[in-house]
Amino acid sequence: xxxxxxxxxxxxxxxxxxxxxxxxxxxxxxxxxxxxxxxxxxxxxxxxxxxxxxxxxxxxxxxxxxxxxxxxxxxxxxxxxxxxxxxxxxxxxxxxxxxxxxxxxxxxxxxxxxxxxxxxxxxxxxxxxxxxxxxxxxxxxxxxxxxxxxxxxxxxxxxxxxxxxxxxxxxxxxxxxxxxxxxxxxxxxxxxxxxxxxxxxxxxxxxxxxxxxxxxxxxxxxxxxxxxxxxxxxxxxxxxxxxxxxxxxxxxxxxxxxxxxxx
Numbered sequence: 001x002x003x004x005x006x007x008x009x010x011x012x013x014x015x016x017x018x019x020x021x022x023x024x025x026x027x028x029x030x031x032x033x034x035x036x037x038x039x040x041x042x043x044x045x046x047x048x049x050x051x052x053x054x055x056x057x058x059x060x061x062x063x064x065x066x067x068x069x070x071x072x073x074x075x076x077x078x079x080x081x082x083x084x085x086x087x088x089x090x091x092x093x094x095x096x097x098x099x100x101x102x103x104x105x106x107x108x109x110x111x112x113x114x115x116x117x118x119x120x121x122x123x124x125x126x127x128x129x130x131x132x133x134x135x136x137x138x139x140x141x142x143x144x145x146x147x148x149x150x151x152x153x154x155x156x157x158x159x160x161x162x163x164x165x166x167x168x169x170x171x172x173x174x175x176x177x178x179x180x181x182x183x184x185x186x187x188x189x190x191x192x193x194x195x196x197x198x199x200x201x202x203x204x205x206x207x208x209x210x211x212x213x214x215x216x217x218x219x220x221x222x223x224x225x226x227x228x229x230x231x232x233x234x235x236x237x238x239x240x241x242x243x244x245x246x247x248x249x250x251x252x253x254x255x256x257x258x259x260x261x262x263x
Contacts, residue, residue, distance in 0.1 A: 039122040040069040051117040051156040054146040061113040068111050079107035084127050087138040088114040093235055100245040104258040115142045116156035123160060128167050134257055135164060138176040140195055144187045154198035161209055172255050175203050177215040180225040182233035189223030210251055217243050
């Protein structure tokens with residue numbers, strides 16, 4: 001009887017170790033959480049990126065990626081322990097982040113044009129290395145713009161979340177819904193809503209992940225964004241960013257984040 005019990009425990013341990021290794025490989029990280037690669041430049045062989053779905057084809061993307069990392073290399077020492085905002089151009093474009101959330105130490109890790117596969121590739125170096133106090137994730141709109149299958153995008157987001165959990169099971173992760181856009185930007189409402197619904201199912205299974213509704217606060221009756229908040233039907237303006245801040249503030253309050261701004 002004891003032998004069978006020990007064998008069962010051993011099989012369970014092997015299963016756990018195998019799953020942990022898979023997550024680490026998909027997310028592009030070592031299983032001990034240390035940096036696995038230099039991500040200061042977008043990989044020359046982009047097909048080696050982890051995850052599923054299309055790759056970013058915008059010709060300016062590699063330059064933006066390199067410029068953002070060069071700037072972060074000069075500021076990383078001052079951003080340890082920050083709430084890290086992780087995403088694409090919508091996150092990168094939040095120029096008033098510090099002003100809109102004045103009691104919060106923040107680090108903006110948005111890269112214009114990024115996708116879920118890009119986030120998987122750079123997660124360890126750009127986010128986990130900062131030992132964040134929380135993470136605010138908004139990613140997926142560019143995947144949709146590249147005609148990705150919403151299920152593949154949701155699967156990539158799930159791996160991002162699992163890797164954050166593996167890094168720290170107490171780390172609050174605020175998962176923002178993909179904001180509405182427009183068919184004119186090749187980002188139709190039905191595909192965005194499908195992606196959000198799939199990620200809803202992932203998030204609701206784990207209290208470590210907190211959903212932030214950044215879809216319904218913007219969507220019109222057809223599920224598209226409004227020009228008075230998204231002038232180009234993709235990126236929010238000051239009004240749009242203020243609404244995002246207002247959606248986040250109650251969550252930060254529940255998490256006791258931002259009572260005092262860190263030095």
